[in-house]
Amino acid sequence: MYKSIIAIGIESSCDDTSIGIIRVDLKDKSIVAENIISKKMGLVTESQVKLHKDYGGVVPEIAARAHSERIDVCFKKVLEESNVDLNCVDIICVTAGPGLIGGLLSGVNFAKGLAFSSGKPLIGVNHLIGHALTPQMTDNLSYPYLILLASGGHCQYLAVSAANKIERLGTTIDDAPGEVFDKVAKMLGLPIFSGSEVEKYAKKGDKTRFSFPLPLVNKNDCDLSFSGLKSSVRRQVDRLVEKQSGLYVHDQRDICASFQEAMKLIFENKTKKALEIFSRVSSKEKMSFSLAGGVAANTNIRDSLKNLCKELNVRFSAPPLDLCTDNGLMIAYAGAQAYLEGKEDNMGLSPRPRWPIDIDNQKSLGFGKRGRKV
Numbered sequence: 605m606y607k608s609i610i611a612i613g614i615e616s617s618c619d620d621t622s623i624g625i626i627r628v629d630l631k632d633k634s635i636v637a638e639n640i641i642s643k644k645m646g647l648v649t650e651s652q653v654k655l656h657k658d659y660g661g662v663v664p665e666i667a668a669r670a671h672s673e674r675i676d677v678c679f680k681k682v683l684e685e686s687n688v689d690l691n692c693v694d695i696i697c698v699t700a701g702p703g704l705i706g707g708l709l710s711g712v713n714f715a716k717g718l719a720f721s722s723g724k725p726l727i728g729v730n731h732l733i734g735h736a737l738t739p740q741m742t743d744n745l746s747y748p749y750l751i752l753l754a755s756g757g758h759c760q761y762l763a764v765s766a767a768n769k770i771e772r773l774g775t776t777i778d779d780a781p782g783e784v785f786d787k788v789a790k791m792l793g794l795p796i797f798s799g800s801e802v803e804k805y806a807k808k809g810d811k812t813r814f815s816f817p818l819p820l821v822n823k824n825d826c827d828l829s830f831s832g833l834k835s836s837v838r839r840q841v842d843r844l845v846e847k848q849s850g851l852y853v854h855d856q857r858d859i860c861a862s863f864q865e866a867m868k869l870i871f872e873n874k875t876k877k878a879l880e881i882f883s884r885v886s887s888k889e890k891m892s893f894s895l896a897g898g899v900a901a902n903t904n905i906r907d908s909l910k911n912l913c914k915e916l917n918v919r920f921s922a923p924p925l926d927l928c929t930d931n932g933l934m935i936a937y938a939g940a941q942a943y944l945e946g947k948e949d950n951m952g953l954s955p956r957p958r959w960p961i962d963i964d965n966q967k968s969l970g971f972g973k974r975g976r977k978v
């Protein structure tokens with residue numbers, strides 16, 4: 605039996621080509637919890653944001669081509685950075701879904717090639733489980749904990765009780781929040797169509813100038829909705845353009861600030877409800893909450909959830925920004941967990957564009973940046 609495992613994780617499900625290598629130390633077939641992230645050996649992430657920036661969203665064909673062109677470059681770089689030879693790697697882990705099929709195929713086929721030529725075990729990983737287990741890898745967060753995944757393709761509250769026991773408590777019933785941030789940036793004609801740009805403009809704006817709706821906040825569950833908010837921003841932009849034949853910079857800033865405030869309030873309200881629901885599941889005296897996904901990089905939202913947890917006496921932990929967004933390290937870690945539970949794939953592994961994390965709980969569907977939501 606291994607005393608430690610070196611896992612390589614390959615991620616290509618959306619618009620980041622990322623490969624990470626991590627060592628996990630073992631005791632009695634379980635991962636030793638202390639300071640897992642300090643065993644990080646290397647991480648190389650190439651974002652495709654620039655390639656898609658003129659289109660207002662990820663273009664699947666462009667994404668697939670870029671992944672297949674860059675994946676071997678990232679692989680060489682990460683081996684160099686970590687000073688590891690492929691012979692020393694024990695397992696090959698790869699995102700097998702959910703995500704865009706072209707990108708997933710690039711990653712899965714590359715991983716199959718590595719596994720076949722080296723004779724190492726191949727493990728197909730659910731991308732959402734990668735996000736869900738990240739706070740354990742970065743902060744040694746012990747089970748059970750509640751996590752909010754909020755990105756360009758998904759938005760869900762997950763109760764994580766074990767690596768293979770994850771229950772979805774709530775989800776978006778329409779758009780994903782990151783996708784709405786991107787659309788708002790596009791409507792306003794900002795230089796980059798991304799949430800980070802909206803955050804930048806919001807910093808100098810007046811968040812009280814416009815009052816945008818907060819869909820579903822009065823409903824007593826933790827499902828979320830963002831399409832009404834998006835339409836309301838669009839109507840406001842149209843009204844201003846009609847009245848003054850365009851937008852001034854102060855209008856752009858005020859809309860960004862007011863929209864971001866609405867997003868913050870939605871997350872605050874829904875997280876409070878999710879924590880109430882989670883308290884019925886959590887066995888710990890003090891509950892734990894974490895967040896991941898690109899939207900979790902928003903300082904305003906992050907800080908408000910941190911304050912909420914402080915108020916409610918809940919332990920708050922958030923992964924560092926580069927591990928909130930898509931990365932190969934979380935896939936390596938989730939793959940190592942799955943391998944220890946006896947999971948191994950073969951050359952028949954095929955990508956799954958849709959792969960719900962909680963198969964018993966699939967009530968809502970919608971469309972997002974990645975296609976149909978999971």
Ligand code: KG4
Nearest residue numbers: 755756757782799800897898899902929930
């Ligand atoms: O997790 P991620 O890197 O990829 C997906 O799985 O989608 O998330 C990307 C999303 C984009 O929609 C982007 O606009 C959003 O995260 N995002 C932000 C911020 N930084 C990235 N949204 C709000 N504020 C930010 N600072």
Ligand code: ZN
Nearest residue numbers: 735755929930
């Ligand atoms: Zn993701």
